[in-house]
Amino acid sequence: MNCTWQRGRGAPGDTQYFLYWQNSRYDNTTECELYIKDENGRNIGCRFQNVKIHTEKAYFMVNGSSKDSLIQFYDEYIQLYKIEKLMPPSNIAVHCEEIKNDCIIQWQRPQINHSNKDKCFRYEISIKYKVRRIFSPTFNINRYGGVNSHTFQRPNTRKKYYLKMRAAGSACLVSPAWGEWSAPVEFGKSKSMPSDTLHPE
Structure with a gap:
């Protein structure tokens, strides 16, 4: 599973992003282990491996940090089965x-x-x-x-x-x-x- 995002329009050039997620309420919140980076080394996505899909919604949060200003975080609850792309029969x-x-x-x-x-x-x-x-x-x-x-x-x-x-x-x-x-x-x-x-x- 891949999750990607774009840099905020007004975000400073040194902004770095970090993704945290929780697959179910019984799991601990963990940070992305394998980031996708752009040509400047900025995190623009995350690759997830061996993801198990549960019936309840998973929680995702992308947080940003910069030396120049505070960065607004973004979070969302997503039912993973709704965005899953099935393999062929x-x-x-x-x-x-x-x-x-x-x-x-x-x-x-x-x-x-x-x-x-x-x-x-x-x-x-x-x-x-x-x-x-x-x-x-x-x-x-x-x-x-x-x-x-x-x-x-x-x-x-x-x-x-x-x-x-x-x-x-x-x-x-x-x-x-x-x-x-x-x-x-x-x-x-x-x-x-x-x-x-x-x-x-």
């Missing part, structure tokens, strides 16, 4: 029937420490194929909580298809914003491929 696999148009897409939910229920996630699947080096219009498919598979009917069994997925929260304490797209996965046939194969990139 994992273990994406596609199996296509040799004769029929059906392809079964399967995946596993993103791994996060504060929710282990499939019903907490929704998914977007993007599928397209290439014709003479030009991609087709995209097939966009939405799947909702508790579902970890989808049957896709190929318009053409002779084409090679390209699939990618992303996840968002649909319930529970999971961010409702769409997360990162997965790496493309190829499936289906092409002229150079005599049988169905799966090629994660």
Whole structure:
């Protein structure tokens, strides 16, 4: 997790900033251990490692110091799950029937420490194929909580298809914003491929 800030408009040039935070009311307030610095050595952000997300709000405070004047601090309570950017679904696999148009897409939910229920996630699947080096219009498919598979009917069994997925929260304490797209996965046939194969990139 990264947290960044900007120098105040009227802050003196020698102003240095320090971040303190408390992940929950049961934790001690601690200072940032790994600051992000600008070209002048001024702290402009903090990198957090191995952050556990709790149900209650985390507390952040950025304090400044200068030899010339007092610097107004800034503080805020933030529910971390609301600003979390989800990783893509994992273990994406596609199996296509040799004769029929059906392809079964399967995946596993993103791994996060504060929710282990499939019903907490929704998914977007993007599928397209290439014709003479030009991609087709995209097939966009939405799947909702508790579902970890989808049957896709190929318009053409002779084409090679390209699939990618992303996840968002649909319930529970999971961010409702769409997360990162997965790496493309190829499936289906092409002229150079005599049988169905799966090629994660």
